[in-house]
């Protein structure tokens with residue numbers, strides 16, 4: 001992946017996809033991005049759209065005929081060498097109340113994109129997977145543990161996607177990178193705990209209701225080091241199947257820390273009301289700790305702790321939410 005590459009990016013107008021595109025363009029890549037705008041925002045691509053090496057199309061990943069036509073038209077001068085697949089339902093709670101959301105947005109987008117890669121002989125795939133595939137697992141989560149039993153439909157459909165990608169590697173793909181992200185935070189967020197808290201406080205500036213007792217704790221990673229790690233892995237991990245946790249080593253943040261940081265930044269006199277219990281919502285994994293030993297061995301370490309990532313993201317997200 002070191003040479004300037006020609007990339008197809010699904011979920012291009014979303015939070016992580018748009019940041020990834022900025023960095024791909026900065027290293028000289030040519031990028032065709034698409035998104036059905038379910039959660040994506042054109043504003044996220046404002047900078048990228050000024051670059052002549054970037055093209056964006058509003059399109060659904062499950063419309064195989066349309067995606068295939070576009071890829072054929074855009075491959076005339078030079079074929080695509082990699083697809084970055086980020087299109088998915090990123091709202092885990094939506095998939096708890098309606099499992100079809102994750103079947104369609106999370107699994108079928110992968111299954112259908114694989115058909116396009118096969119048809120157009122695009123040899124490499126980089127896939128945004130998740131810590132949610134591990135479910136509730138005692139001890140530190142590393143890439144080789146199993147069997148895996150996710151507790152959300154989202155996690156189940158990501159795990160199924162990993163399986164479909166592995167099978168595709170056996171028959172037509174040449175190389176894949178599976179990234180198991182932790183919770184990612186930063187500017188352009190379309191969802192997530194900081195975004196939710198900021199939206200709630202905007203509506204009721206005197207009180208912030210927090211699900212659970214605030215003790216839920218997870219590793220959070222800022223989107224800037226996440227993208228850095230994704231590119232580092234694509235440049236340096238050269239097995240046919242490369243699967244990596246990306247995260248903050250030995251560093252977590254509690255929901256209480258996040259709630260207090262958002263209140264402090266946005267509405268310092270607001271009271272925080274905890275609903276009680278140590279679980280936020282059905283499908284939420286309340287505590288986990290992530291091993292990134294494999295990634296460290298490859299040569300990449302995060303430069304920020306989880307709380308530093310939260311502090312930076314609170315500043316960015318609250319500013320965006322207040323702007324409107």
Ligand SMILES: NC(=O)c1ccc[n+]([C@@H]2O[C@H](COP(=O)([O-])OP(=O)(O)OC[C@H]3O[C@@H](n4cnc5c(N)ncnc54)[C@H](O)[C@@H]3O)[C@@H](O)[C@H]2O)c1
Pocket residue numbers: 010011012013014015016017034035036037038039040041059060061062085086087088089090091104105109128129130131181182183184185189190192
């Ligand atoms: N943000 C996190 O903390 C996190 C953690 C683990 C994994 N991930 C994964 O990273 C990827 C990006 O997540 P994000 O946080 O940027 O979420 P996001 O919702 O901002 O981005 C996903 C994008 O995919 C688009 N999309 C959904 N269904 C589509 C379809 N059928 N066709 C075309 N586009 C479609 C959405 O409109 C959205 O813009 C997702 O695959 C997500 O599951 C994110």
